[in-house]
Amino acid sequence: MNFDAINSAQLPALLCAMPKTELHIHIEGSLEPELIFALAKRNQVRLNYATVEELRSAYAFTDLQSFLDIYYAGASVLQHPQDFYDMAWAYFLRAKADNVVHAEIFFDPQTHTERKVSMRTVVTGLHHACTDAKEKLGISSSLILCFLRHLSEESAFETLEQAIPFKDMFIGVGLDSSERGHPPEKFERVFKRAHQLGLKAVAHAGEEGPPAYIWSALDVLKAERIDHGVQAIHDEVLMQRLAMERVPLTVCPLSNLKLCVFPNLKDHNLAQMLSQGLCVMINSDDPAYFGGYMNENFLQTFAALNLNASHAYQLACNSFEAAFVDEAQKLAWRVQLDACFQQHGA
Numbered sequence: 001m002n003f004d005a006i007n008s009a010q011l012p013a014l015l016c017a018m019p020k021t022e023l024h025i026h027i028e029g030s031l032e033p034e035l036i037f038a039l040a041k042r043n044q045v046r047l048n049y050a051t052v053e054e055l056r057s058a059y060a061f062t063d064l065q066s067f068l069d070i071y072y073a074g075a076s077v078l079q080h081p082q083d084f085y086d087m088a089w090a091y092f093l094r095a096k097a098d099n100v101v102h103a104e105i106f107f108d109p110q111t112h113t114e115r116k117v118s119m120r121t122v123v124t125g126l127h128h129a130c131t132d133a134k135e136k137l138g139i140s141s142s143l144i145l146c147f148l149r150h151l152s153e154e155s156a157f158e159t160l161e162q163a164i165p166f167k168d169m170f171i172g173v174g175l176d177s178s179e180r181g182h183p184p185e186k187f188e189r190v191f192k193r194a195h196q197l198g199l200k201a202v203a204h205a206g207e208e209g210p211p212a213y214i215w216s217a218l219d220v221l222k223a224e225r226i227d228h229g230v231q232a233i234h235d236e237v238l239m240q241r242l243a244m245e246r247v248p249l250t251v252c253p254l255s256n257l258k259l260c261v262f263p264n265l266k267d268h269n270l271a272q273m274l275s276q277g278l279c280v281m282i283n284s285d286d287p288a289y290f291g292g293y294m295n296e297n298f299l300q301t302f303a304a305l306n307l308n309a310s311h312a313y314q315l316a317c318n319s320f321e322a323a324f325v326d327e328a329q330k331l332a333w334r335v336q337l338d339a340c341f342q343q344h345g346a
């Protein structure tokens with residue numbers, strides 16, 4: 001592949017066109033203000049904001065917690081399977097426009113079951129959208145059930161048990177919400193049970209929390225991927241391990257910018273991690289809240305960090321490598337990727 005043949009003026013079109021997977025997207029974080037208002041009306045839920053503009057102008061965050069408060073409030077309009085379907089379908093249309101070929105989608109059942117919305121409502125609504133995305137848009141996907149780490153171990157156990165009847169509709173478990181003060185160890189026994197059930201495991205770690213949380217996500221929870229993981233940069237031994245074991249880090253640049261993990265996109269360590277041989281890739285996290293879906297993340301990150309076509313190729317390959325799919329599928333995406341690069345002059 002001749003990456004040098006692609007100049008910086010040609011790069012944006014290639015970034016948008018290239019096939020990619022998305023492995024770090026919270027479906028509740030794809031809920032756009034317009035849909036929040038439409039669902040609030042449909043379900044007769046009262047919002048604390050008078051207009052879409054007023055809600056959107058509240059999206060000025062100082063850290064993870066300041067975002068989570070508003071994110072959980074937004075999710076309160078979701079009540080029926082159709083609401084979950086509509087939210088996920090809107091995401092899939094955005095993903096299609098960005099040439100996402102496959103998505104592994106987080107959902108937060110406790111945000112809903114705490115409001116007396118059933119696990120069945122949540123999972124069946126989302127799963128139906130996943131089925132339609134494959135059939136109508138050609139996008140494959142799977143669901144990953146996340147435990148809210150600010151809640152108790154007991155609540156996580158209860159959530160996992162409630163989900164067992166729907167075990168064929170999701171592939172794994174994850175861990176999200178407020179990181180600091182809620183180390184992975186808190187959920188050791190729940191993840192053990194999830195492994196016994198044959199589920200995959202991922203965990204948010206090292207977004208705001210220390211490198212020690214990444215170590216314990218790997219060693220205690222047996223997580224196969226780390227979500228975010230950008231704080232690994234402060235631990236040289238950990239960096240070597242992540243590189244050697246090719247542990248995927250699902251990095252989310254615009255999220256990190258909006259939650260002030262880095263003061264400026266130019267300060268993001270994605271390029272440094274890539275050059276040290278880590279399996280990092282770009283994801284959108286909560287695109288309705290953080291100013292962009294996949295391609296917007298690619299475009300802004302590449303501009304800020306001066307990345308080139310060779311970086312784009314590596315990031316796309318990493319996104320295939322890290323997906324929970326078989327090798328034949330990964331190879332098929334690689335063939336698609338090569339064809340795309342060749343069409344763009346490489």
Ligand code: HPA
Nearest residue numbers: 026176177178204285286
């Ligand atoms: N971090 C932790 N929890 C979350 C996030 C995140 O970036 N997005 C939605 N829940």
Ligand code: ZN
Nearest residue numbers: 026176227285
């Ligand atoms: Zn996340």
